[in-house]
Amino acid sequence: MDKIHNMAPPPMHIYDNRNINVSRRFVKSYAGFPRNSSGNFPEMRLSCTIDGGITGKDMVMDSGERVLTALHCGVPDRIPVNYFANPGIDGRLKRHFGLEASDNEGLLLALGVDFRRVEPPYRGPKLHPDYPERGVISDCWGNRMRKVEHGSGCYWDFCEFPLAEAGPEEVAAWPMPSPDDFDYSGIAEQCRRWRSFAVCVGDPGTADVINSSGRVRGMEQTLIDFALDEPAGTLLAERRAEIQLEVLRRTIEAAKGGIDFLWMGEDLGTQIAPLISMETFRRHLKPLHQRFIDLAASFGLPVMAHCCGSSSWVFDEWIGMGVKAVDTLQPEAANMAPEYLKRRFGGRLAFHGCISTAGALSFGSVEEVRKVCRDTLDIMMPGGGYCFAPTHLIQDNSPLENVLEMYRCAREFGRC
Numbered sequence: 001m002d003k004i005h006n007m008a009p010p011p012m013h014i015y016d017n018r019n020i021n022v023s024r025r026f027v028k029s030y031a032g033f034p035r036n037s038s039g040n041f042p043e044m045r046l047s048c049t050i051d052g053g054i055t056g057k058d059m060v061m062d063s064g065e066r067v068l069t070a071l072h073c074g075v076p077d078r079i080p081v082n083y084f085a086n087p088g089i090d091g092r093l094k095r096h097f098g099l100e101a102s103d104n105e106g107l108l109l110a111l112g113v114d115f116r117r118v119e120p121p122y123r124g125p126k127l128h129p130d131y132p133e134r135g136v137i138s139d140c141w142g143n144r145m146r147k148v149e150h151g152s153g154c155y156w157d158f159c160e161f162p163l164a165e166a167g168p169e170e171v172a173a174w175p176m177p178s179p180d181d182f183d184y185s186g187i188a189e190q191c192r193r194w195r196s197f198a199v200c201v202g203d204p205g206t207a208d209v210i211n212s213s214g215r216v217r218g219m220e221q222t223l224i225d226f227a228l229d230e231p232a233g234t235l236l237a238e239r240r241a242e243i244q245l246e247v248l249r250r251t252i253e254a255a256k257g258g259i260d261f262l263w264m265g266e267d268l269g270t271q272i273a274p275l276i277s278m279e280t281f282r283r284h285l286k287p288l289h290q291r292f293i294d295l296a297a298s299f300g301l302p303v304m305a306h307c308c309g310s311s312s313w314v315f316d317e318w319i320g321m322g323v324k325a326v327d328t329l330q331p332e333a334a335n336m337a338p339e340y341l342k343r344r345f346g347g348r349l350a351f352h353g354c355i356s357t358a359g360a361l362s363f364g365s366v367e368e369v370r371k372v373c374r375d376t377l378d379i380m381m382p383g384g385g386y387c388f389a390p391t392h393l394i395q396d397n398s399p400l401e402n403v404l405e406m407y408r409c410a411r412e413f414g415r416c
Contacts, residue, residue: 063114064260067198067387071261071302071325071350075384079377079414080114080198081407082352082387083107085394088153092400111407114387116194118201118259120251124181136160140177141240143215153396161218168231174216176239179246184254191258199258201251204265204306204327206244207292209237209285210275211267226276226284234284241288245295252299262296262303263327264289269309272334281314286321293322304352308392310334315345325350328391332358338379351380352387355406361390362398369402373409381416388414 059077061069066076085093090107099106108116128138136144136159145156163171191199205212213236214222225233252259266285268275276285289305296303302324307314310333315326326349331337338354345351354376355361360368373388380386388410394403 062196064196064198067114068260068302070385070387071304073347073350073383073385075416078416079381079410080387081112081410081414082115082389083111083113083394083407084390084392085398085403086153086155086396088396089394089398089403093403096400096404112411114198116190116197116199117203117263118187118190118194118199118251118255119203120182120184120187120247120254122177122181123183124177127175127177140181141212141216142174142176151397158215161214161216161221163216163232163236164218164221166217166232168235171232171235171239174236174239176243179243179250182247182250184250187251187254188256188258191255195258198260199255200261200263200304201248201255201259201301202263202292204263206248206262207241207264207289208266209241209288211265212240213237223276226280229283237284237288241291245291248292248295252295252301259299259301261324262292262301263306264292264303265306265327267306267308267311268314269307269311269333269336271309271332273310274313275309278313278317281317286317289318290321297322304350310336312336312341312344315349319345319348323349325352325385325387327352327389329353330358330391331356338376342379346383346385350385350387353389353391354380354386355388355390357390357392357395357398361402361406362395364402366401366405369405370409373406374413377409377413381414384416 061077063080066078067080069076070080090104091101093111094101094103094107097107097110099110122140124140127140128142128144130137131144134146136146137156138144142162143158144160144162146159148155148157163174166174210219210222210226213225213233217225217233217236222233224230225236248262252262266289268281293303303322304325304327305318305323306327308328308330311326312335318326326345329336329338329341329351331354338351341351341354355373360372364372377386377388390406
């Protein structure tokens with residue numbers, strides 16, 4: 001433990017690979033990949049096709065090459081690393097590394113993170129009122145949120161669900177942002193600045209039919225909508241998807257080739273079982289998900305799908321739809337252990353996550369964190385197709401030394 005507490009922050013340049021100028025032609029030049037009869041890109045082992053058979057581990061890759069190789073189930077030079085956490089963890093890490101509170105990029109560099117994300121900011125009118133007397137704020141979609149304090153920090157939690165009893169007419173009239181209300185002017189410059197990183201568009205809230213509907217309609221009513229084919233619920237999901245798809249299309253076009261993959265999400269499991277039936281998935285969610293996957297494919301972008309809970313029941317379906325990678329892979333949930341996932345889907349899906357935020361990282365010792373990370377890498381690294389990441393936002397109750405140990409393990413044991 002003394003060793004952890006006395007560890008000096010690493011020099012900021014150690015993980016800064018912005019000046020590496022390795023060609024990404026073997027993993028990013030999708031225009032040169034042959035399409036199959038359905039128009040999709042075939043499954044590939046990119047690390048086995050580099051310059052006539054040199055594997056990724058035999059060369060130094062930049063972050064973009066590293067991630068794209070992993071997303072296509074190849075073997076990179078080292079395991080790609082990602083990070084996301086609650087703001088309280090961000091602040092503690094920034095203080096540890098001697099960074100300004102606003103220096104988000106410096107934190108990613110200090111942790112050796114290979115991923116970056118672009119998003120056009122909303123510049124449109126205020127569509128929904130806040131309710132300061134109740135401590136409630138609203139976003140442009142009409143989601144209402146209230147700050148909830150707890151022992152280690154706080155959350156903004158969704159509340160009040162204004163469309164809980166709405167019919168189709170009210171849903172049709174509900175104000176939503178226009179794609180014209182987002183500012184795409186800075187996207188190309190962001191991508192240029194992050195040219196050596198793996199740049200994604202979208203996030204776990206992209207697509208995300210159940211959660212996005214549940215935030216304005218309530219989770220119970222949303223699940224009833226899809227089970228009973230309620231027109232109001234279907235219309236709500238379709239309206240939101242249409243807007244998201246157009247915003248994504250404009251963002252990708254504005255990036256001028258600078259985006260590497262699309263990140264979408266849909267939470268489909270509880271801790272012990274599927275959240276919905278396969279029949280409901282195929283009837284309501286699959287057609288919408290397919291539109292996001294097809295949009296990405298039209299630009300030659302692979303898709304990573306976020307899915308919390310016991311979600312492996314849908315992975316074969318997603319593979320058939322064109323999904324290349326899955327995230328978050330919470331090992332506590334049923335049928336989500338790393339051994340099971342690697343054995344069942346390895347080589348057909350890439351994996352992003354597996355380091356639980358509800359286990360040793362929050363409640364264990366440094367030694368337990370080290371064991372979990374090393375065991376996970378030992379299972380997921382062989383054969384390629386793995387990105388090292390937490391299974392959700394790292395929680396505020398996670399000891400700083402545990403978080404530092406997690407990322408130390410990625411550097412120490414993540415060489416392929």
